[in-house]
Structures are given as C-alpha cells and as structure tokens.
C-alpha cells in the first residue's frame with residue numbers, strides 16, 4: 001500500500017461519473033471541489049461545510065477541480081504532488097485500501113446509492129480492498145440511545161449487498177465489535193487540541209441541529225473516533241461527501257502527528273469526493289431520511305410511484321431544468337437522468353410541455369426499471385437474516401485481526417509494550 005504523494009492527489013475517473021480526491025500541490029490543505037449542478041441545491045449545512053473547507057484553505061489552494069477534466073487537476077506548472085488517475089488505481093489496486101461507512105439509523109435511499117454506494121462497488125470491482133464500517137457507536141452522538149442498533153446494522157448489510165458489495169471481497173464490520181479499533185481513540189485523543197475539535201464545522205452544525213441542551217463528549221470527539229475507523233486498517237482513500245471533509249482533515253492530522261511523535265505507522269488518508277450531483281428529495285431539498293423526502297433503495301414499485309407522485313413541483317407545464325427556480329422539478333429530472341444515464345436537460349426536452357404528471361410517470365418508470373435487479377436481490381437476501389448476521393460476524397473477525405495488529409504496532413511505537421508482552 002502506498003502512502004506517498006500519488007495518494008495525496010488522487011483523481012479517479014469512472015465510466016459515468018467520477019470522484020476526485022484533490023489536494024493542493026504546495027501544502028496539504030483540501031481544495032475546493034466544484035460541483036456545478038449541486039451548487040444551487042446545497043442545503044445550509046452543506047454550504048456551511050463547504051465554506052469551512054474554503055476557510056481552512058489558504059487562498060492559493062482554492063482552485064476548482066473540474067471532474068469533467070479527469071487527468072489534469074493541478075495547475076499547469078504546479079510542481080507539487082502528481083495527480084493519479086483511475087489508471088493508477090487500476091494498475092495497482094492492491095496498493096490501495098478504502099474505508100468508508102454509514103451510521104446504522106435506517107434503510108439507505110437513492111441519495112446514498114448515487115452519492116456513494118455505486119462508487120464503492122466500482123472501486124471493489126477494480127480490485128481495491130474495501131472496508132465498510134457500520135458506525136454503531138457514532139449513532140450515539142446526537143441521541144441518548146440507539147434505536148434497534150443490531151437490526152439496523154443488518155439492514156445496512158442488506159442494502160450494501162443489494163447494491164453489489166461482495167462480502168467475499170469487502171469487509172463489513174461494526175464499530176462496537178472491534179475493541180482494538182476503539183482503543184486507538186485514547187492515544188489519538190492526545191494528538192488533537194480541544195480548540196481544534198471545537199472548530200470542526202460539521203460537528204458545530206450537528207450540535208446546532210441536534211436541539212439538545214448539552215453536547216456530549218462523544219459528539220465533540222467523534223471525528224477522532226472516525227480517525228480510528230480509518231487508520232486501524234491503514235486506509236489511504238476515503239470516499240465521503242463534502243460534509244465529511246473536516247473529519248478527514250482530523251484523520252490526516254492524527255496520522256501525521258502520531259508518525260512525527262512515535263515514528264511512521266499510518267498513511268495520511270485522502271478523501272474521494274463523489275462528483276455526482278447532490279440528489280434532491282421529493283420536496284426539492286437534499287434527499288435525507290430525516291426530512292422525510294427520500295425514496296428508500298428497498299421501496300417497491302408502488303411505493304416508489306406514490307413517493308414520486310407526492311413530489312413538490314409547480315404549475316408550469318413546460319418542463320425545464322432550472323435547479324435554482326424549480327428545485328422540485330429539477331430533482332425529478334436529475335433522478336431520471338441518473339437512472340437513464342443521460343442529462344437532466346435531455347429528460348426535460350423529452351417531456352416538453354407534458355407537465356408534471358408526465359414527468360412523474362417517466363421518473364417512476366426510470367427508477368423502477370433501474371432498481372429492479374437491486375430490489376430483487378434485496379428482497380431475496382432479506383429472507384435470510386441469519387446470512388446477514390454471518391456476513392457481519394465474518395467481517396468483524398477480519399476487522400479484529402487487522403485492528404489487533406495495528407494496535408500492537410501502535411503500542412510498540414509508543415513504548416507501552418513490555419518485553420514480556
């Protein structure tokens with residue numbers, strides 16, 4: 001596995017959509033990522049998160065990375081890190097290890113699918129080693145108790161497998177089943193300051209939205225725990241959304257400071273940003289379970305039709321793609337476009353003056369058609385919960401072996417291992 005410069009500035013291109021992981025050539029601050037089509041659709045939270053990325057970056061790093069231009073992200077003449085393309089990954093998939101994950105709080109929806117699941121499967125199919133964490137401890141950041149954590153963990157496995165994750169090749173595990181991962185949290189906490197933790201914009205935003213009287217220690221420190229998720233398996237690439245970039249920066253800081261203090265143990269992981277537009281929900285806002293505007297991956301065809309029919313549109317019968325002024329219509333166009341691998345404008349042209357009803361019929365058909373195999377697989381797998389539990393057990397066993405090895409290395413580097421141990 002490499003930890004060298006090529007990883008710091010990776011740009012991956014996939015057949016339809018691409019991810020970028022871009023890093024300034026002169027320093028290691030994150031660059032701003034340009035996603036034109038999602039710009040207008042951003043929620044306040046993600047705008048704030050994006051702005052925070054901009055504010056941590058010195059002016060010279062704020063360069064747009066155009067995903068449409070897959071090969072050159074660095075400025076001409078930039079002598080810094082080399083950009084690696086998907087070809088680099090393709091040539092040496094065994095040099096990369098990817099970790100990402102989700103909180104088990106309910107079924108995944110189409111926003112998750114187009115935002116990240118699809119790309120995880122592409123990476124897996126390229127032969128990159130994949131670790132997926134079911135972040136059950138992280139659920140406790142904004143609530144007192146996790147609701148049915150084991151059931152939801154199995155549901156996540158179900159959604160992963162339905163989307164194409166292969167448990168023979170990918171390791172799916174839960175936080176809480178891997179003690180050595182959690183122990184890394186202690187030395188890692190010693191590497192960050194309270195002030196740094198307090199500046200994390202995503203955490204600030206979550207605190208503001210949690211509507212709770214107090215902020216728990218876990219809420220304040222979970223980015224460090226997330227660094228343990230990433231570093232226990234020495235992942236070098238982390239596919240995440242914009243809002244997770246501050247956490248990635250924490251993981252990089254932890255890795256760098258650990259290495260400086262105790263000797264080289266960890267790679268500095270680079271983010272892989274999804275270049276798919278932020279998927280809009282049925283109300284024209286960001287698709288999210290908590291907003292009640294999501295179409296679940298596992299929804300059947302009738303439920304999909306009902307959800308699409310309930311989407312907010314407008315009275316103008318002439319359908320145009322205008323995310324700023326017609327977010328509801330734009331969201332539907334985008335969804336159909338993703339399912340049919342064409343542009344939202346093309347879909348709009350096809351509908352012409354057919355009005356919202358015609359648009360909704362087209363979207364329902366496009367979604368149902370595209371997801372038919374995924375949903376068929378999902379309902380077959382759902383019949384055997386024991387199988388899902390076995391997959392998790394095997395993933396947990398493998399994750400434990402990896403975490404034990406890393407913890408031993410960490411303790412040796414720190415000098416806490418006695419000769420007899």
Ligand code: TRP
Pocket residue numbers: 099100101102103133135138226229230238239240244
């Ligand atoms: N914080 C992520 C989310 O809410 C989930 C997560 C937990 C994660 N640990 C991670 C993502 C490590 C990437 C890497 O979606």
